[in-house]
Amino acid sequence: MKSEFEQMVMEEASLKTRRRFLLGAAGGAGAALGGFGFSLSGIAAAADMGTKASTPVPNDYRAMVCFFLFGGNDAANTIIPYDQTTYNQYIVAREGSLSRPLGITRLRPDLLPISAASINDGRQLAFPKEMSSLKRLYDKGKAAVMTNVGVLAQPTSKAQYNTDGFELPPQLFSHSDHQRFWQLGVPNYTTRTGWAGRMGDLLAAGNNSNVSMCISVAGNNTWQVGGTVLPYPINSEYGAPQFWSSWNTNRMTAMNAMNLQTRTNLLEKQAARVYNRAINAQIDMDEALNYSLTLEGFFPKNPVGFNPGLNGDYNDVMQQFQMVARLIAAREVLGHKRQIFFVSLGGFDNHDSLAEHPDRLKIISDAMASFYQATVALGVDQNVTTFTASDFGRPLKSNGTGADHGWGAHHFVVGGSVRGGNVYGKFPQMIINGPDALDNQGHLLPSTSVDEYAATLASWFGVSQTDIPTVIPNIGRFAKPDLGFMNGIKPYPQGHSTCVSNKPCKPIGKT
Secondary structure, rough: OOOOOHHHHOOOOHHHHHHHHHHHHHHHHHHHHOOOOHHHHHHHHHHHOOOOOOOOOOOOEEEEEEEEEEOOOHHHHOOOOOOOHHHHHHHHHHOHHHOOOOOOOHHEEEEEEEEOOOOOOOOOOOOHHHHHHHHHHHHHEEEEEEEEEEEEOOOHHHHHHOOOOOOOOOOOOOOOHHHHHHHOOOOOOOOOHHHHHHHHHHHHHHOOOOOEEEOOOOOOOOOOOOOOOEEEEEOOOEEEEOOHHHHHHHHHHHHHHHHHOOOOOOHHHHHHHHHHHHHHHHHHHHHHHHOOOOHHHHHOOOOOOOOHHHHHHHHHHHHHHHHHHHHHHHHHHHHEEEEEEEEEEOOOOOOOOOOOHHHHHHHHHHHHHHHHHHHHHHHOOOHHHEEEOOOOOOOOOOOOOOOOOOOOOOEEEEEEEEEEEEOOOOOOOOOOOOOOEEOOOOOEEEOOOEEEEEEEEHHHHOOOOOOHHHHHOOOOOOOOOOOOOOOOOOOOOOOOOOOOOOOOOOOOOOO
């Protein structure tokens, strides 16, 4: 007997012919309006990058989802030492002594220990209890932990950090700057494009759609801005922005007719082009969502035993991931071979209190696990990867009730192609002013760069090894363009880049 979901999939399959007809009709309407397809943007982008671009036009499907945690997630409260020796170091670093005078550290019996083949020095790590959903995926090999990641201008030791003139990222510990550096993929010069947008420029030619491959359900962002590919912000509940509705059809008809007129003024021509592009995207997005699965059952709301004051945040993130899943289900209708999504959760600027932090970790865990299960049901779990990002981490030492701005942080990667059940990177020593902590506050010096993290994801997404420096301009400064947490990446040749160690490989859109 078929499950309810299998029946829904069969019903959806029966609609494919109708969907293609409707999409063709919508495309015809768009052509009448003088539409500007994003597939044409992708072709132009490839041309702009010159003949050296070697990334092939994709003929398979893949999607990448960035889950941005705004405010700076506290790494020391997210992945926690479990072996007794390191756990004691963690208590002393956070609380000042084993007597736990502040009372903010996790109780060891509440932790969920994990195995990690990469850690062979006797240390053991654990998830906090509220991340049980993600821990189950980790145990199944579908989730990995990436430790002590941060924005770096180049590989940096503690001695180099303390050396005058050594190049560091500007404005260390600044929210706005490090959010921007994370999304741009370069911390040492200004660029108008983000690393996801640069991937889009290389890969968008595989799409045949009026809807951008870069879709945000969390507002505007720099990460998805390309040279020609632009982010398309939509509402996580309703979808595309609606320019017109039934009550103002006459205005719509008049506006569309006006935009059919020949224009000679450059400003008028550009305004018409932007309008037509938006209308065409709205038409296609509306049609796709009208016939897409809702997938409601995979994304629960208002969980039992959860802080009711944070139900709004919980429900909002579930809604964001539900919309992403719906758009993945509608990928053929949209004409997408590649999709890049941006979702987010705020509330991680925990200077004053860590009281709500466990609930926010539960939101992360439940949402990523629910979304993964939806991709399994859709049969695309091997083709979709979700990863976390955040401004920065927090120092080891608490300020009394919370923690101040830090640097290195731990992250999660989830998907069927993830080499899960393992911890990647170098997990830091939990010692104030120790080998991995810069000072008496315990600011963690990142041991893995955002560049390496992003390059690994970009390689999996289909960017050729030759074009990785186009997406991640400083990757030649770092030793590991592939951190090993993804399947399906071709090995890099020795001497993967000819970039000079103290210069970017290829400035992209430098201003």
